[in-house]
Amino acid sequence: MYSFTNDYSEGAHPRILQAMMEANLTQNKGYGLDSHSDHARELIRQEIRHPEADIHFIPGGTQTNLIVIASALKPYQAVISAVTGHVNVHETGAIEATGHKVLAMDTADGKLTPALVQQALDSHTDEHMVQPRMVYISNSTEVGTQYTRAELEALSRICRLKGLYLFMDGARMGSALTSPVNDLTLADIADLTDVFYIGGTKNGALLGEAVVILRDELKTDFRFMIKQRGAMMAKGWLLGIQFEELFQNNLFYDMARHGNDMAGRLREAIAGCGWSFASDSRTNQLFPIFTHEVIRELAEDFSFEINQKTDEDHCCIRLVTSWATTEAGVGRFIETLRRLS
Amino acid sequence: MYSFTNDYSEGAHPRILQAMMEANLTQNKGYGLDSHSDHARELIRQEIRHPEADIHFIPGGTQTNLIVIASALKPYQAVISAVTGHVNVHETGAIEATGHKVLAMDTADGKLTPALVQQALDSHTDEHMVQPRMVYISNSTEVGTQYTRAELEALSRICRLKGLYLFMDGARMGSALTSPVNDLTLADIADLTDVFYIGGTKNGALLGEAVVILRDELKTDFRFMIKQRGAMMAKGWLLGIQFEELFQNNLFYDMARHGNDMAGRLREAIAGCGWSFASDSRTNQLFPIFTHEVIRELAEDFSFEINQKTDEDHCCIRLVTSWATTEAGVGRFIETLRRLS
Amino acid sequence: MYSFTNDYSEGAHPRILQAMMEANLTQNKGYGLDSHSDHARELIRQEIRHPEADIHFIPGGTQTNLIVIASALKPYQAVISAVTGHVNVHETGAIEATGHKVLAMDTADGKLTPALVQQALDSHTDEHMVQPRMVYISNSTEVGTQYTRAELEALSRICRLKGLYLFMDGARMGSALTSPVNDLTLADIADLTDVFYIGGTKNGALLGEAVVILRDELKTDFRFMIKQRGAMMAKGWLLGIQFEELFQNNLFYDMARHGNDMAGRLREAIAGCGWSFASDSRTNQLFPIFTHEVIRELAEDFSFEINQKTDEDHCCIRLVTSWATTEAGVGRFIETLRRLS
């Protein structure tokens, strides 16, 4: 049984584990105030070319989303998201639990547009309704798509014009940035957003996300929020060490590219067998549509998520690759599919 | 200028004011523990034929909604509502501010159906998503429609089957129950829901809503919730006195019926002039569609809410009548419209 | 049975009811946007000599406290209060329900001092603890004491120095300002605090508190908070009318002075009989200490709250007077006590 269920089925890249091993018995300051975390922050600041950015390491993505959003909004303010946005669906109401409404917009492809943002603004006009104040996007998105530079610039423009914070969830940032059709860099993203995060958990770290805050007013007292929501790790240097490794020698990009390469092979083979996709993804998540019978057969040797039916006979599944996906696993999947097609 | 903007433009029915006047210098117990409140509770219990019901008086509708919902749900649970539901749109995120997601379902006519409830359940299946636990409906709805007995029975059935609480927002309950097409009584509603409220504010009281709790587990410590959310009036007997008057001598129904009658006259006249409606309402809110020019002309003598455009040339407005709407006001509107049509 | 249980046992001053009666059938704008509310705001602005103040009318005190505090604080910030402060004890955790800790300081007399504020600051120094950001005081306090001008100036000074908002709960502001030992005016209070409220409910209105916001940053979007917490009355002009009456012809002060006069008579008589007090109050709440037997006897003809035991044989009770307290009631109490003493 080989798993394409998600990009967090294995542990961490061996170099990361090695670095943790080596530092294991050194005494460190707690709570992210250690030298590894400081060094990792420096590496990221160089990468994004924003020496003034504040950078915090947080164990997981849901925590990061809820802390960033709750930190930025006043009680009556809301965040605009795609209906498919992780904060809208898959976090068990984590944002609402901090008191804020998620204004969920229907999208064609998991991506918000200036028109959708404007539509949310137009329908929230006075104190009887929540006040939209932040735009949440994910890159790559939950359906595997990604923002182009032009699209991000357009979103950034309307956000600045309308006084909305722009927040990018980068749980799968690595996959987005190393996609064959990507034209963005981390430095661009830092230029165009107010706050974003770089995902470690889904790209070869044991755990950890790096929040990058560009906008000054969002920096204030951010550590209070991290602590209050239980996200300030006692042994915070464990996150620092991992991001040191990720941003030395291109490990972050190399791992993500491997995941995309593996997905690319699957994509080509699936299309080659004549199957279509629910979403046009060039990242590490694919959403092919198969017949129920093919899915049943595949499921005997591979694990993956089964999503919604697309018609009576067909269903969409999700295949996820990662830094750890093996060529052998991918090869076997392709072979099996060819046999079934 | 005559106003059809809402059903709370005037104060209270003179009999209600008179009763308050008479009791003004008597010393009462505070916080709803007085004899007027007790008597009003008794009158309502008789009306609904549920002697075991718990009844609480709360100053306003948003408070009532947020208290009932926050009281019933665990932190990870959500309430299902029509997209047009008051709790979803017009309460500035009051429900989310208590930590709960509103699962908003698109509807044809502002009414939830068993199919929509099932759809919400089907898309929320594990701990990565909120858990639907309550169904919120309003009667009459925000678009003027109302539930039939058959519809409410069907909703009640699925709620009981699936372990969902059924909560009816009755801010405009009077108008629903006295509508010419109504086939429900308060006693039916008490049979079919777990908790509901009877609106006073929009039906001739100065302020006040009567929450009726049928389900035992929802009764526990409800007064703690009322107090915590700032809804326990020091001079609680003021609410008691008003509901005493409302439920003596049919005042509640008489006032609502007057509002419906006035709306009925408007409805007939508008249709008679060849205009159509955005919603098929037989209650005290009408949503006629006029040309921009007609609206501009009407707005010179009448005030009302202008809702969304329906096409380039037309727009929907909202006309609301109440116990206080005068025949003269209605007559003038009809006359003006006939001239313009 | 005559009640000294609280200052909200009767309705409203007849002039207030009269004004409501007269305006009853006039159509008004909803939600506090009407001309009565505007006029009442103007009267209060004149009284406090701060034409730039924002003024909002809110139905009750707990709501007012929670809205003001939740509006001012970021999620990790806390409010400093006396242990006896209403927000700390008697609001069922309303402040905590908005997410904020109340830092409760032991006091000698229900009043905060600069030293106590400094002590709270000294023990909250980093992101592992909440951040004190607001000081909450009540005037008169829950134990009947009141702030002198010098005391309030000293508190105001430390608050401005340390970047703390100063918020005065004036549920019993009338009684404080008309006390024989008072040396403050509403204008002084507006000079020295950032936000305060003027209590109507406990001083002859049916319901209603007037929030006065002096500090600009606290003004922003305050109506969103009012709405979200269910405190925006549909028939908001009812509050406006009442505050119009309160601040025309000195009614606010006259009613409060009457309550204080009645308390003064009780105070003198109680002391004259040789009894002592748990608190040195010159306002409308007295805390005499009697033997259990005397309390038992008094309780046959009068109702009042019984507070804590002061020793084996004695107990403290609370006597509250108001605008509606009759000379006859006070006379009877004095007579009874003299007989028992």
Added chain:
Amino acid sequence: MYSFTNDYSEGAHPRILQAMMEANLTQNKGYGLDSHSDHARELIRQEIRHPEADIHFIPGGTQTNLIVIASALKPYQAVISAVTGHVNVHETGAIEATGHKVLAMDTADGKLTPALVQQALDSHTDEHMVQPRMVYISNSTEVGTQYTRAELEALSRICRLKGLYLFMDGARMGSALTSPVNDLTLADIADLTDVFYIGGTKNGALLGEAVVILRDELKTDFRFMIKQRGAMMAKGWLLGIQFEELFQNNLFYDMARHGNDMAGRLREAIAGCGWSFASDSRTNQLFPIFTHEVIRELAEDFSFEINQKTDEDHCCIRLVTSWATTEAGVGRFIETLRRLS
């Protein structure tokens, strides 16, 4: 410079790291549904002799506290804690951020007693105040003390009698259970509490706490709460592996005992030099009182927390040992202190 600042200055016991290394490339189910977590649960169930217990692994202590408490309480309910309790002071208002008041009781030694619990109940008697519903204790406590079996039995008794949940924070459970004066076992604690957790982070794991739920009604939907608060680790097996190691071959106890042994040596030497302690600790936290000069000198070679002044000349510091504390470090400290004393 040798650090006695806390018990989380180093990484994890080498056996733990080794186990993580070995499992690194195996594919696991996410979110704690893997076989390592299941096995660790089984080991803990055996240890506590409660096969019916629910066990969940959560990354950190603040998260664990807020999830357990928010999961158990209704919105108007409160948790009783010692003033020194971690949830009261050192979590930046994490509990209040979930909406609940912490009722903080002054204690002699960081430990709650039945009398203190009763006192909290006696002062919270109606719906104008929060309703105490849970008792929070830590073992060992924040001042290094620990509960005896008799003390825990007494607390358990009053909690069951009064309908209060008893929750033990075991962030330093290992140190408590291996203290020379301990007479409790994990099985006893499971018998006597409703929910508790076993701390990994402060006892040789990289991160992780094991929540043990005994009371059925607290088990329901607990994973929803974990997810909502961002505490459901994608790579949850990392926690499972660590607790497998901790509860195989006594590693959990051996590490804690080492920390206590090191503290015991320090304790004896400090007392031998004639210094006293602010708290009578037999666990891994010591609170010796030194002169400012001695502290200054010690601080040149050792790091530690400086707590409050005890008089003009003296101050209390905190020394913490752990599984990783070296005999050399302890020896050097003793030597230095002897020189200074």
